[in-house]
Amino acid sequence: MIPLFGDEHIRRRKEINLGGNRSHSSHEDILLQAKAQRSQRHDQKRRQDSAARIQAWWRGVLQLRSVRQDLRRIFAQDVTSLVGLRCLVLIGTDEKLLGAWSNAIMNEAQDVLFNSEPSWRVLLRRTAYLLLRSIATWPQSEYALAHLNILCLLLSRSPFADEYLQYLLNHNFYRSIGKAVSAIPVEAKTSPSLPPLVELITAPFTKSDIIGRCLEDALVYVLTIPLLPNRLPLHLLTSLSARLPLTSLHLMPTSISDIVDCSYLAPPESKIHLLANLAVLTPPRYAKLTPAAFEVYLQLTAALMNNLPTHALEPPENKREISRNWADEDDSDDDTPKVAIVTSFEPAKLSTPLPELDKRTRTRLQTLPSPQHLNILLTAAQHHTSRLSLISFCFALTTVWPTRRDKVLGTAVAFNGGGLVREIYRLYVRSSPLGRDDESNGLTSSDRADAWPPLLFLVDLYTQALLTMGDDEFFSSGMSNSAPRNPLTVDELTTFSRKLLNIAFALYWREDPNNIQRGGVPGLGYLKWEDVREKLTKCLQAIHVRDSRRPFTPTGHWLVTSQVDMATFVQAAVLEERNLAVPEGARMLSKRQIAYMSPRLGILNNIPFAIPFEVRVSIFRHFVVNDMGSRGVDMHEFRARNRVTVRRSSLAQDGFDKLQDVDLHVPIAITFIDQFGNEEAGIDGGGVFKEFLTSLCKEVFDTDRGLWLANKKNELYPAPHSLATERHSLNWYRFIGRILGKALYEGILIDVAFAGFFLAKWLGKQSFLDDLASLDPDLYNGLLFLKHYTGDPEDLSLNFTAAEEEFGVARTVELIPNGSNIAVSKENRLQYIYLVSHYRLSKQIKRQSEAFFEGLSEMIDPKWLRMFNQQELQILLGGVNAPVDLENLRQHTNYGGLYDDHETTIELFWKVVNSFDHEQRRGLLRFATSCSRPPLLGFEALVPNFAIRDAGADENRLPTASTCVNLLKLPRYQNETVLREKLLQAINSNAGFDLS
Template sequence: MLPSLEQRRVSLTSLKAWFPWRSECENVSQLRSLVDGTDEEELGQWSTAVADNSEDILQPATGPDGYIWRLLMRRMSLLIFHSIANSPQSAYAVSHLKVLKVLLSPAKTGALGANNSVHSTLAKDITSDLLDHNLYTHVGNAIRSIPIEAYSLSAALPLLMSLATSPFSILAPTSLSYQQSLTLLFVHILTIPLNRLPRLSQTDFSSRLPLSSLDILSLSIPDIIASSPAPESRFNLIANLYEFTRPLYRTLSLSALDVYLHFLTELMDAISISSFELKQSLYQLDPHTKERLVTISGADHLTSLLIASKRYPYSQWSLASFLLSLGAICPTWRENLLSTLLGCPGGNLVQELYREFVRTSPLGRDCSPKALMDPSFASAWPPLLLLSDLYTQSLLTMGDEEFSPTASNTIIASRNPLTLDELIDFSKKLLNIANTLWSMEDQTNVQEGRVPGINLKWEGAREKVTKCVQAIHERDSRKQFTPQDHWLVNSQIDIQSFVEAAVFEEAQQNQRLNDSGPLSKCQVALSPRLGVLNNIPFAIPVDVRVSIFRRFVTNDMSRDRSGTARLSVRRGSIAQDAFDNLAGVDIKAPIEITIIDQFGQDEDASDGVFKEFFASFCEEVFSEDRGLWLANKEQERYPNPHSYATKQHSLEWYRFIGRIVGKAIYEGHSVSVQFAGFFLRKWLGKQESFLDDLQSLDPDLWQGLVNLKHCADNPQDLNVNFTIAVDGEPLAFPPPHRALTYIPSENETHDLIPNGSNVAVTRENRLQYIQLVSHYRLSEQIKLQSEAFFEGLLEVIDSRLFRMFNQQDIGILLGSAFLPVDLVDLRKHTEYDGYNDAELTIIAFWKVVDTFDQEERRALLEFVTSCRRPPLLGFKDLVPNFTVCHAGEDEQYLPTVSKCHNLLKACLRSFRCPMSVDSLILWQLPRYKNEHVLRDKLLQAIHSDTGHPQSFTTELSQHIL
């Protein structure tokens, strides 16, 4: 606020009282009269008369009244300064400013009398007077008062900017006044929008700014920020500080560079994230300011900043803090910022951060929360968190072959900035930090406390570390490079206590869900064991996680369910009958299933009937002939991408299949179907790793894209555009049980971008093309089908429970992973009917099975249980138990099995027997006396269809008829 006229009169009165007065000084009498009684008009006329001739102003200084002249000049300076402050656009403002420029020039006033120190201190005295009368407040207001449309023509503006920098050529850099002036310049001048600082005068202005002395502001930064509370002012301060300091990067001292980066960091931390989203136009920022804010995260600026910081290795702590804040302040820039940093020339920032800071960092060694949160580690956090962000980003575009190329691959070079040994060390540090932060009993500090040395809450640091360790673990899961048990934290926790606590926390969360609906982030954070299981599950052994999963499900089963449902299905039409009769049924409730055989008779409705139902159901619905699912070369299933599969009827089938698969998992049955890795990632809600995931779907397309990615030639020579060929529509929409007939359509294509057929793939845009092709094949084509399947699956099992597993673990949970058959465990949990474990036949049986390789053992397991995979948690979980039954003394019979009971039985070697089918099925394992005979008969049975009840009864009935 400028002083009023009355305030000015008071000010002038005080000035008269302040200065001595000598009426006998004839040579300055005119000036004295002007100071004593002048009005604005007379003052302006005097300034106009002398402004362009410094000699007219300074001539009296050399006369006998030089001392009086000096005192009058100090008073005159204040008078014309207040005139400028009150009327910055008056006709005399420019003249006043020119007079002040002369008086504030040490070169001119100091040369008036070499032997007279009075003259050499005049500029300093006037500067002190102006500072006492709010120089920077009034100059800032004067600049802002000039209409924006008049800026380019304003003669006052360059003079005002010169006045703002004049103290730095007059005051001693070590003086308190110098530091205060620099602080006030940032508060009142550099918070002005950049477009109000004319470009013609910016060069002179920036050359007069003492930016090389920024280090003197190290203690004043909080005050500067607090004095500029408006977001617009802080935006302007960032833009101006960056604009004027960037040209000096190569010459700034270490201390000045550190303070500069710290200043920008503190400014960005003081602005909320939402405020920095410039696209939302929340604030009226001028175009020049917006342009500077955008270019801060540009490649040119980051490159020059990285080069400057290399001169002072220890400045990278400040650089890391700055880059972290820059990425956090505007999330829409974060990915581009990280990609730009990874691509900056002049070195490898990932390597430098790891080798110079993180490798020797104490973080991640001592796993106690107290040690981790020690304030003395403040300088260690920015490099580690920036490295976590950068390495996570680098893995998004790094293929597995680029991550760790094989020796035979001469086309693909390594893009991994860290060696595998370095990654082992780095990932262990990250795992220990993440585990400590997720496991803390009191999560209040994690939610509210801040990381020392950086404006980031602990939960933000935990997120960065967790994302990076997850990404590294995922690579290791696909192509292992870490030692055995590298990812486990067994030594840091008591497993049994962990399990019990996790089950208790899950029960608490379910209670909160029932009482108040969806859980808040704060409520979820109150469960540290669940935090570990949901975010770094690989830190806990997979068998422990599966046992926890089963405990969760058991607790859910204990809740009240609607009554038992009854389902009757016909063999050969099991899927369709189930689809027609289970709509609207509580799928979690018990279902009594009756299977009708081909003769119209009820099959055995034993405890194992759901296994038999589910095995037949999967055989029908996952058959490629049915058209809902396809298989890759590894016979892994994924939804059919053809458009007919997105029709409503097909989506209902996907939803129903998801319900039945969920029911099987819920009740602990093995799901023998193997799903493709990219589909399992969708199952778990993980972001697709586009190029690597494509390999499991279409190896030929994957190889072609890899070749394109590393092709040294110009891709334009291949005549490829931004389209992808799609298969033709089916001839007719068939019933679900019929095979499909397709019409190939070579000319049918899909545009990957608007007008993609007219956009050529070039060297510059090929990565975009590769990502779009991969995304279309992996995601877009099966989006609706996948969503329908998961909707049905999650109707049975809460998605929270699946967070404990990655895609490899899901295969184990489903029972589709090929775990070795543990004969010691199998024998321990085997029961006998008519035998005991000391009999020669049983001893020979186990000796024979012990000679089997894993494939033969799996064949035996499939023969008995309908599943080739052993129970994950051991054969104690096989219900009913594996049982070997006595079947008489005739060694001519082959072993057979009733799969509903998991009993190893026998059937006749020859069908020439006048017995009924039912009585034949009751025949059991003969008492083989010869080990070689037992081996031959057992292998013959498990490798033929005669041991299967369904095929056996069919074959026998045909023989009898």
């Protein structure tokens, strides 16, 4: 049967299920089926469209091939005609056709290059561009020389050279030239392409209206070529150097920062090669540069260096070593002094390593920080009014070449008798907003970027100058010929140091610690704020040391009490110290780590002089109390955990034998054995141990024992002879360090004075020439004579050795390898002076000092001591070397027995003591407390307080004392004259400890 409407209608009819089973298709199934059908239709259409496009493209390719074949045929019929040129341009890049055209033009039709018709000029512009692209890709092809010659003709002899040059400049002219030169091997100096390439580089420089743009492009694309001077024969290099318009550097249209940040100079290697090439081409022309061009040159080179990682320009062997220099010294026993510098709180994260520089490039770069180059540069800079660019350049040298830093700074300091230091301070730093008392916030703001280079460079310069500047120079007025003048006057130093203090304090205290730790200084590349803080701290410490030895600043100059509430500061510092406490055996924190984690402890460890001495002593005592608490010791209740018996006749040896391995942090009970072998009566409540400690110190510091020597001021330091370095002697030094630490820990004053240079070692400070005065004044004066000697030092017949005598035997020690054969000259005498000082101050007593410090550090955390300088540390040990304040003493005196403040004998006592002179008062204090100096925080800090107890009515008896408890036992004298006579007799006869 034939369907009524045909098969198609039958296919579209809806099927109707008349059965009993109903469809289970859901609504979602229907939607998914519709979506799948729609996707199939879309894919089919996309395939059809793609096929149509491919067919159209292929038809186009076939048509293009046909057209190109026609164009080539027409071109071949008349190569040098306008039609031929038009065909060449339409075809585009085809090296064979370009070569055929170039050869034909150079051989038979050069005149077409000078055709003035517009059609010719338009086509020649485009053809020049094609030639430029060709030589950039194939600079040594068989057609390259013809291409180059045509370009030279178009840009130098054509009347429309400006038009062609402008077009090529807009189409990466110098970039293409640079690629062409780079593609020629370094060894191929005889390449015929090089002369016309150099001609093309320099030809645009004759166009005065675009010379700045051309020079800028040449710097970026040509002078960044690695080993450019080695690629050119000498005559071409001379031609390039002579025609390079460096006097027009200031005409470059782009700012220096934009040039340095451009994509082509983004890789550090490009910056390095530009620096190396400028180092060859520019210094010989310093004198001819205009002030504006000279300033731009300095700005450019400084910006390039500031954008390089530290050590980027160092030889590979130096990159793997920490900076070493004879002026950066620790107490090492090595022949070559060195110092390890912590550069970051966290381990350094190295960026992508730079490719290894060619030795020839490194050699050229080394000329930049050389003294010879710097002297030429500084001389040329004298003719220019601005110093900011020179400052930025020199400062950049010190940051990118750390191992050359001292030579750069030394050359700058010495130039013109320190004139550069004075100029920088007076022209830029004195008026700088940085460090003003009324402007201590926002130091890290980018608005202050221009003020940092002069300040930081001056800080580096003056810190370097202080390394070899004796006190005679420091305080010199310049009126005497015996010592050079300090570049800064005392008044200028006062202002300068206050600026530095304000900045350093703000960087430790106020600014964001995360920014200080990780942020970079605006405009100074890789330099971090924590590096700035370290520079300022180092300079501040050096100036403060001079002020401590011979004060020149006004009272309160170093304090920041107006900016900080001291009570809160003490509480917070103690809390920070408690939080930083680490278990025994954990690693020690560096000063930089402490500054990052705790601003107050950072101040106390780096610029402690900003906080009043009394406040720091109070903090020190709080630290000790905290430590006692952590060990379960109650400072207000004496409970001995160890009991030690010592013989009075062998006090030092018994103390050494029995206390060597005992924990001295906890209370120790001492029992004395008298001369008859009997135990002395009495219970040690802490006072007997004090007597033991003071008596022990008198014995062990006796110079006759051979462990200590005394200078002319009777100040002690470790003996330098070989016997002092034996194991037994070193154990004694360690024991003495522990005992002295115990005295500091307990707050017991010890009547002993140490040489200033040795106290400096306690604080981890280096010893320099002026510290030698506290050891050997004669040697110190001799070295000063050598330092200022105006004749030839070689006439003095000195070499790099030191002579020493030990037990009557003389020997010679070489200060450096082969030192006996190296004469001291004008150039190396500062090194000699330093090495001699270092040997006497450090090397000779290195092992003795280390043993002593090991024992001291067991008792006292080294960072606690870093809160003080040498003079303050001596006060902490033995009390303040000042007149005895009798009023303060009387206010804090306790009375026992029949005495009170108004008893007759007591009234007479204070009347007599008031009549004593300074030495008699100190003698009374020594008699009663074992120490002649008053406590540094006043007699209220004396533990226990000074006390007077009656000793009966017998006026014939002399007063006695129990120094262990600071007790004076005074008979009830009723006559002023008798009391005075008996008291002085007791003091002068040094009556001993009385148990009654």
